[in-house]
Amino acid sequence: MGRYRFGEAVKKATHHRTPRCTRQRCGKAELSAGLCRSHLIDACDAIARADALSRHPVCVRCGSTRTLQWSHHLSRRFMSIRWAPMNATVHCAACHKLLTEHPALHTEHILDLIGVENYDRLLDSAYGPRDEHSGVRTGPPQFKHADIVAWHETLSGGTA
Ligand SMILES: [Zn+2]
Numbered sequence: 001m002g003r004y005r006f007g008e009a010v011k012k013a014t015h016h017r018t019p020r021c022t023r024q025r026c027g028k029a030e031l032s033a034g035l036c037r038s039h040l041i042d043a044c045d046a047i048a049r050a051d052a053l054s055r056h057p058v059c060v061r062c063g064s065t066r067t068l069q070w071s072h073h074l075s076r077r078f079m080s081i082r083w084a085p086m087n088a089t090v091h092c093a094a095c096h097k098l099l100t101e102h103p104a105l106h107t108e109h110i111l112d113l114i115g116v117e118n119y120d121r122l123l124d125s126a127y128g129p130r131d132e133h134s135g136v137r138t139g140p141p142q143f144k145h146a147d148i149v150a151w152h153e154t155l156s157g158g159t160a
């Protein structure tokens with residue numbers, strides 16, 4: 001019992017020293033702007049999604065104004081381009097699903113939208129630049145905590 005209480009006291013003291021995430025019931029260590037890493041990512045997603053929807057009031061494939069969704073040319077798993085306007089567009093739920101299920105159709109669609117040079121640039125950011133001789137891409141760049149902070153500052157500055 002005594003040991004347990006002592007442990008709790010140490011935990012509480014540490015808890016107060018380190019700035020914590022301000023989102024309700026989160027309590028993880030703050031990364032920036034009062035938010036932990038995952039809530040900072042959520043915040044960037046929300047800004048980038050709203051930005052895409054304001055630039056594209058209709059589905060860029062079929063023109064529908066219903067069930068509009070933030071849609072990525074290359075997956076948002078690629079953190080280096082997750083919030084890049086170049087990598088974002090808007091699709092209705094039906095087109096989004098269709099394109100996700102048919103990668104070749106999706107690629108053709110992306111090329112129609114942004115052209116081969118911009119598509120290549122996105123591939124560079126996602127998979128790393130091509131090796132001069134083999135043409136093999138060298139692998140995705142490292143994505144650090146500081147990169148999320150920088151993106152958040154850029155995104156929130158742009159809409160402030
Ligand atoms: Zn949090």
Ligand SMILES: [Zn+2]
Nearest residue numbers: 059062092095
């Ligand atoms: Zn559509």
